[in-house]
Amino acid sequence: MTPQRPTMNDVARTAGVSLKTVSRVVNGETTVAPDLAAKVRAAVESLDYRPHLGASMLRRNDRRTRTIGVLLDDVSHPFSAALHRAVEDQARARGIHVLTGSLDQDPVREQALATAFAERQTDGLILAPTGGDLAHLRAHTGMPVVFVDRLPAGVIGDSVVSTNVSGAAGAIRHLVAQGHRRIGYLGGRRLLSTAEERHRGYRRALGSHPGPAVHDLHDPTAAERAAIAMLRAPDPPTALFTTQSMVTIGAVRALRRLGRERSVALIGFDDFPLADLLDPPVTVVAQDPSRMGRTAAAALFERIDGYAGPPREIRIPTTLIPRGSGELPAIPLAN
Amino acid sequence: MTPQRPTMNDVARTAGVSLKTVSRVVNGETTVAPDLAAKVRAAVESLDYRPHLGASMLRRNDRRTRTIGVLLDDVSHPFSAALHRAVEDQARARGIHVLTGSLDQDPVREQALATAFAERQTDGLILAPTGGDLAHLRAHTGMPVVFVDRLPAGVIGDSVVSTNVSGAAGAIRHLVAQGHRRIGYLGGRRLLSTAEERHRGYRRALGSHPGPAVHDLHDPTAAERAAIAMLRAPDPPTALFTTQSMVTIGAVRALRRLGRERSVALIGFDDFPLADLLDPPVTVVAQDPSRMGRTAAAALFERIDGYAGPPREIRIPTTLIPRGSGELPAIPLAN
DNA sequence: AAATTGAAAGACAACGTTGTCTGGCAGTAG
DNA sequence: CTACTGCCAGACAACGTTGTCTTTCAATTT
Incomplete structure (x- = not known):
């Protein structure tokens, strides 16, 4: 009833040759007589035959699915999306396909998807870890x-x-150079190495005089609330440093709401689209998600190709992009 | 030398049972004696056995890979990314995985990836067509x-x-209501149904007095150039209508560059992040990419589950979001 | 003309798993 | 004590393909 996909056997039957000969033609082996090859190709054409990659890969000697997995926080977040795209481009250049998944910082989902990809025999995995236990990866x-x-x-x-x-420390030094002494910190989940390292850079650059800090912010709404509270508190900061773009956007909204966008300086970690069109334009420590994706893909392909050296920690440099919000001078305290 | 993955056979050997019994335990069949099942589970544990999904799906009666393909313009574009994310969420709810690809409007890549996904036996495909020939799809x-x-x-x-x-026509009527009579059109590739339909809405609302139009714009840079040229030409429009977010952003830059952002009205088709934080905030005809993704996934799953009704054309409504740029009144011609 | 070589095409097994069928064995009924 | 009924576990084939081995047959050499 249901139209079945044609198999090599069907092709062989209509071409009047053996199954193996079809296999040879499909795989481009040269040991087939031209007339037979032509008959096979005609049969392939007329039946709309497509090889069954699963079966082929089961039997082949090099067990490769030519598929990798990419697990990121949220494929619709600009940073993840840019990284994903870069990985995809590298993969396409090698004829490799990409399975994706968004983790939303959920370790359970992380483990479930990593295991599922392993069962699908993906050749490798690019993962933005959630902070959960990763021991299960050792198993695959x-x-x-x-x-x-x-x-x-x-x-x-x-x-x-x-x-x-160094990116965070550079941002703080940039603010200090404009005369800022009290710099507020609005950061993401401390559990994650990114937040931790950016906080470390902040503290390092400020020495023994850190400003007020709020951690574990994630979405713009919470960041906006936190920024408003910080700026309304006694002895408010004259500048803000935010550690990721969603928090930066929340801070921009907060400054607007308070009418302080031209008096309180702001530098955000991670660039975001249209940051240059805001008023004032937002100074950022830009990451390079495309390069991170390219680099990660290159490293993964090396491993897939058999490179077995020790684990590498590759650092992609950040760039301070001064646009205006980070160049506002410190205003002497009013009181 | 290379550490091979354990197979069911290995598990069977270490558990001291037959291969088939392992299969039964792994698949949760209830016809296995508890003590044997326990031994099998222990062996699975100790060997870190994972079933080989490819082999399993080859033999199984229901030939499902529980994988779908999603081919969009560019997974790093906010619209595609939001749609992709929505599809992924629906898929995850059904335990289905997602292969992705960016087409960059390239029909060759479209055909190559669609064919490759078919060879991988994806259960279905969600596709934003490039405008190229799609006859090859009939084959799969x-x-x-x-x-x-x-x-x-x-x-x-x-x-x-x-x-x-109707979305485009509504935008134009909105501009006409502010007194605009000469409205410039900046549109995308005419070949695509989106650009064609939005242009149709524009013409329908303007009747016999269409304004200047530029087609086949794609990136913000080209759009910016085109907008500048249009505004510098004789008898310039008092309002602009742009048909997709990249073009809208180019128009915003052009208006800024000419210092006309408060005198020339602008409505863009397709919302984009931070449109509300620009100056003036950008009025848009918002699409709902998440809902489109959810709906497309639901329709695809229905088809996968065997629904065989006639092709459906599902329209997702758009929403005019007035933010400021589209409410600027028409300024009487200076000359 | 017989023997040797080589190329091409087919037969067969195997990849890791599941569907089907059969055998063994315990428990129950006659 | 025999015959039947279930149930559980294993044997075997099969999924669609490729690796390996064998066969066929024509062309070449002696």
């Missing part, structure tokens, strides 16, 4: 994993991350 | 395809698209 023998954006918690494996400490 | 017998964002060129299949004509 032979599936190389490259970590991106965040360092893995205690698991060996290549990782590709931004220069978080 | 039994792989349902749902089109999103754009209507397919002459191929039967479900499609999920925005209410482009």
